[in-house]
Amino acid sequence: MTEKILTKDKQEEFLSRLIKVYQVFAPVEKEGNSLFSQINTPEELAEEYRNTKRPPKELFFPHSEALFRFRKGQVLEENPNEVERVIFGMRPCDAKSLTLLDMVFNGKDFKDPYFIARREKTTIISIACARPQITCFCTSCGTSPVSEEGSDILLFDLGENYLVKSITPKGQQLIDSLGDLLTDTQESDLKKRDELIKTALVEMKSEIPTEGLKEKLEGMFDSPIWEKIHLKCLGCGICTYLCPTCHCFDIVDEAVDSEGERVKNWDSCMYPQFTIQASGLNPRLSNKERLRQRMMHKFNYSVSNYGQTFCVGCGRCVRNCPVNLDIREIVKLISGK
Amino acid sequence: MKQIQSRLRQTARQLLSEGKVDLLIGYRQGSLPLKTTPCFVSQEEEAVGLVWNSFCTNNLAVYLPGLFRPDPRSRKREEKKVGIVVKGCDCRSVVGHLKEDQVPREDLVIIGVPCQGMIDEKKIVAKLEGKEIIKAKEQDGQILVVDEKGQEIRLAKGNFLRDSCQVCQHPVPPLYDILIEGETARQALSDEYAEVKELEERSIDQRWEFFQREMSKCIRCYACRNACPLCYCPECFAEQSQPRWVGTTDDPSDIMAFHLGRIFHTAGRCVDCGACEAACPMGIELRKLTRKLIKDVEELFGYETGVSVEEPPPLATYKLDDDDEFIK
Amino acid sequence: MEKKKPNNGGDQPQNRQWQPKIVAFLCHWCSYAGADLAGISRIQYPPNIRVIRVPCSSRVNPLHIIKALQHGADGVLVSGCHPGDCHYGSGNYLARRKFALLKRFLEFIGIEPGRVQFSWVSAAEGQKFASVIEEVVEDVRKLGPARRLVKNSVK
Numbered sequence: 001m002t003e004k005i006l007t008k009d010k011q012e013e014f015l016s017r018l019i020k021v022y023q024v025f026a027p028v029e030k031e032g033n034s035l036f037s038q039i040n041t042p043e044e045l046a047e048e049y050r051n052t053k054r055p056p057k058e059l060f061f062p063h064s065e066a067l068f069r070f071r072k073g074q075v076l077e078e079n080p081n082e083v084e085r086v087i088f089g090m091r092p093c094d095a096k097s098l099t100l101l102d103m104v105f106n107g108k109d110f111k112d113p114y115f116i117a118r119r120e121k122t123t124i125i126s127i128a129c130a131r132p133q134i135t136c137f138c139t140s141c142g143t144s145p146v147s148e149e150g151s152d153i154l155l156f157d158l159g160e161n162y163l164v165k166s167i168t169p170k171g172q173q174l175i176d177s178l179g180d181l182l183t184d185t186q187e188s189d190l191k192k193r194d195e196l197i198k199t200a201l202v203e204m205k206s207e208i209p210t211e212g213l214k215e216k217l218e219g220m221f222d223s224p225i226w227e228k229i230h231l232k233c234l235g236c237g238i239c240t241y242l243c244p245t246c247h248c249f250d251i252v253d254e255a256v257d258s259e260g261e262r263v264k265n266w267d268s269c270m271y272p273q274f275t276i277q278a279s280g281l282n283p284r285l286s287n288k289e290r291l292r293q294r295m296m297h298k299f300n301y302s303v304s305n306y307g308q309t310f311c312v313g314c315g316r317c318v319r320n321c322p323v324n325l326d327i328r329e330i331v332k333l334i335s336g337k
Numbered sequence: 338m339k340q341i342q343s344r345l346r347q348t349a350r351q352l353l354s355e356g357k358v359d360l361l362i363g364y365r366q367g368s369l370p371l372k373t374t375p376c377f378v379s380q381e382e383e384a385v386g387l388v389w390n391s392f393c394t395n396n397l398a399v400y401l402p403g404l405f406r407p408d409p410r411s412r413k414r415e416e417k418k419v420g421i422v423v424k425g426c427d428c429r430s431v432v433g434h435l436k437e438d439q440v441p442r443e444d445l446v447i448i449g450v451p452c453q454g455m456i457d458e459k460k461i462v463a464k465l466e467g468k469e470i471i472k473a474k475e476q477d478g479q480i481l482v483v484d485e486k487g488q489e490i491r492l493a494k495g496n497f498l499r500d501s502c503q504v505c506q507h508p509v510p511p512l513y514d515i516l517i518e519g520e521t522a523r524q525a526l527s528d529e530y531a532e533v534k535e536l537e538e539r540s541i542d543q544r545w546e547f548f549q550r551e552m553s554k555c556i557r558c559y560a561c562r563n564a565c566p567l568c569y570c571p572e573c574f575a576e577q578s579q580p581r582w583v584g585t586t587d588d589p590s591d592i593m594a595f596h597l598g599r600i601f602h603t604a605g606r607c608v609d610c611g612a613c614e615a616a617c618p619m620g621i622e623l624r625k626l627t628r629k630l631i632k633d634v635e636e637l638f639g640y641e642t643g644v645s646v647e648e649p650p651p652l653a654t655y656k657l658d659d660d661d662e663f664i665k
Numbered sequence: 666m667e668k669k670k671p672n673n674g675g676d677q678p679q680n681r682q683w684q685p686k687i688v689a690f691l692c693h694w695c696s697y698a699g700a701d702l703a704g705i706s707r708i709q710y711p712p713n714i715r716v717i718r719v720p721c722s723s724r725v726n727p728l729h730i731i732k733a734l735q736h737g738a739d740g741v742l743v744s745g746c747h748p749g750d751c752h753y754g755s756g757n758y759l760a761r762r763k764f765a766l767l768k769r770f771l772e773f774i775g776i777e778p779g780r781v782q783f784s785w786v787s788a789a790e791g792q793k794f795a796s797v798i799e800e801v802v803e804d805v806r807k808l809g810p811a812r813r814l815v816k817n818s819v820k
């Protein structure tokens with residue numbers, strides 16, 4: 001795959017050209033919160049951001065999604081076709097999270113056509129992180145601040161220029177279509193890129209002991225450790241809703257009389273209602289069981305099912321938990337380190 | 338501060354060693370700068386981990402009703418004595434619990450701490466304009482922050498207090514078993530309802546705009562509800578499904594219905610501890626709404642929340658001459 | 666997603682002039698009986714109300730009102746017994762406190778004054794019932810169709 005240079009004075013044109021052809025999504029600042037949203041001009045792009053508060057998963061797996069309309073048992077209209085989209089400015093951890101969501105929504109046994117359609121029609125342009133935050137621990141979670149995984153194109157911010165690297169054929173195609181804005185790389189650019197990679201990895205200060213964690217958790221379902229960890233947890237939905245890999249949902253009918261929509265809504269394993277059964281029985285009675293589920297799912301079950309830890313180390317849950325229940329500390333406690 | 342902290346540790350050690358409490362809820366150092374984290378101490382030795390500083394924002398009263406509820410499996414309530422560290426506002430939440438019979442007074446040891454106001458982390462983050470905070474500590478009424486470039490920044494604590502602390506009228510807990518000796522050095526704002534009044538004076542369309550804008554940020558994580566000590570219902574109306582009161586979609590109307598329902602449930606009960614607003618990850622100005630009710634409860638019924646256990650809650654009582662003007 | 670207009674329970678076809686739809690919560694002991702009396706006495710009042718009978722005005726939960734607005738009511742009326750007449754002794758006194766707060770709160774967040782109204786109507790006040798309904802319908806007609814708080818699936 002190719003590596004090219006985009007000088008920053010051309011960044012605006014680069015984005016404008018994309019906006020002409022695609023729906024372009026990028027980090028924007030909306031009412032004080034950063035999130036991925038459609039932009040219509042390059043100026044809307046958030047100026048300085050480390051990573052968005054809201055993860056980009058909602059562009060593929062929206063908070064609420066009407067699957068179809070129905071009337072008297074008849075399906076009226078189905079999922080509209082998505083248009084071609086580009087997401088600009090994703091971070092490598094979030095790009096990785098999409099590959100994890102693929103395993104869930106586009107797996108061997110179950111396929112979610114809505115999710116798959118969006119994935120297929122989206123090209124992802126990520127930007128490598130030069131300065132990880134103090135809450136970032138992606139290198140412990142199978143990715144890195146400069147990882148290509150999940151991106152179609154990866155940019156390196158070299159100061160004056162971006163080094164533009166195509167990762168997939170989809171990315172290559174996009175680069176080719178904007179070839180006139182790009183120039184060839186010089187030896188010095190490659191050197192700068194290598195430096196960026198080096199500092200990014202050195203700057204990564206936070207980590208969790210994921211090695212052997214799955215095996216460790218194997219026998220820990222009934223461990224007394226869970227009795228204490230959950231005590232301060234409020235059982236809110238912040239850590240799951242803001243997590244780029246959490247993907248639980250609930251399906252409800254929003255109907256008036258016999259006409260309405262079948263809607264897929266986000267749900268969270270941290271909510272008591274998540275597991276309540278028709279009989280009234282709730283197998284996960286307290287925050288203890290719910291927090292255990294969250295940890296088990298991320299670090300054990302998903303490793304069994306998909307061979308991957310369902311945490312990419314973005315640190316969103318760490319930053320936003322209202323009681324500072326830090327997932328890194330929980331993992332350390334579990335692994336006894 | 339330091340003195341309060343050592344007195345607090347001393348008290349905790351004593352209570353635990355004498356068996357006067359089985360469990361003590363306090364604060365310990367958090368994992369991130371500008372944060373402490375709630376902790377549950379049951380061993381005497383753990384008392385040294387307790388901290389007291391300007392980052393003790395969480396309202397620990399939120400844990401009380403759950404601790405005294407019967408175990409869902411055995412349906413029995415474990416006999417235990419619980420100690421809790423409270424600031425003025427947290428204490429007033431406890432008064433609410435006692436009034437509403439959620440917590441047995443005899444099993445509770447209230448450790449009051451005179452409060453000098455807590456820091457609003459969001460204000461400091463905003464001040465640093467995107468620069469990351471690596472370290473923070475408190476020193477002589479100042480907050481010392483080290484940013485990512487290693488630069489030290491000194492901030493006057495008074496400028497970064499939580500909004501709820503700036504209008505607090507009860508820095509000293511009104512009810513306690515033990516009061517830690519200490520100062521409360523703070524002045525309340527001259528007009529505590531200035532923000533509410535400012536909104537009241539706007540046009541109806543502008544008020545709707547404000548409400549709509551705030552609600553549009555909501556991700557429905559329910560942290561505001563779960564952080565509120567008074568939102569202790571084992572099953573919230575927002576989650577009841579037979580009948581379903583509020584839809585679970587992200588339709589703005591459903592989000593608004595949730596908030597209207599929740600906030601109205603706190604009418605005459607909310608003590609303005611600010612826990613809901615502090616917990617909200619999206620920075621929604623919930624206190625503007627809760628304070629409107631506090632103001633009206635005061636105006637209409639002359640009632641102040643969280644000061645007396647005996648006085649009946651304003652919506653569970655009435656006067657023959659209550660305002661009737663608005664009724665046809 | 667493009668939405669077809671669902672039948673939201675309104676009985677006016679789109680092309681006819683808009684008529685306000687009002688949900689009226691009437692207490693069983695007074696206001697409902699007042700409505701009955703208005704009917705028996707053949708007193709005319711606008712046909713825009715949908716009556717929901719409740720045991721007492723204090724039975725009405727603010728959520729009932731919010732839900733009515735969410736689902737397409739243009740106005741809501743809650744009506745109970747006059748102070749002192751409550752069948753249960755103090756229900757309406759408690760309701761009065763609750764609704765005094767609620768009315769202010771709804772207006773604070775931008776719900777137009779007049780959308781949500783309250784009245785005391787006794788079993789003997791057929792005439793008052795009719796005039797209350799007339800006034801409420803007129804107020805809501807002036808405000809126009811409710812747009813705030815309405816669910817997208819109902820709009």
Ligand code: SF4
Pocket residue numbers: 232233234235236237238239240270320321322323324325
């Ligand atoms: S861990 Fe934190 S964010 Fe997650 S449910 Fe508990 S309190 Fe909420």
Ligand code: SF4
Pocket residue numbers: 239242243244245246298310311312313314315316317318327
């Ligand atoms: S668990 Fe926390 S750190 Fe891991 S991916 Fe989710 S939000 Fe990020």
Ligand code: SF4
Pocket residue numbers: 561564565566567568603606607608609610611612613614627
């Ligand atoms: S509503 Fe908010 S401010 Fe009021 S008591 Fe609850 S958490 Fe505290």
Ligand code: SF4
Pocket residue numbers: 554555556557558559560561562616617618619620621
């Ligand atoms: S905490 Fe904030 S985002 Fe979460 S439900 Fe409450 S208002 Fe909405």
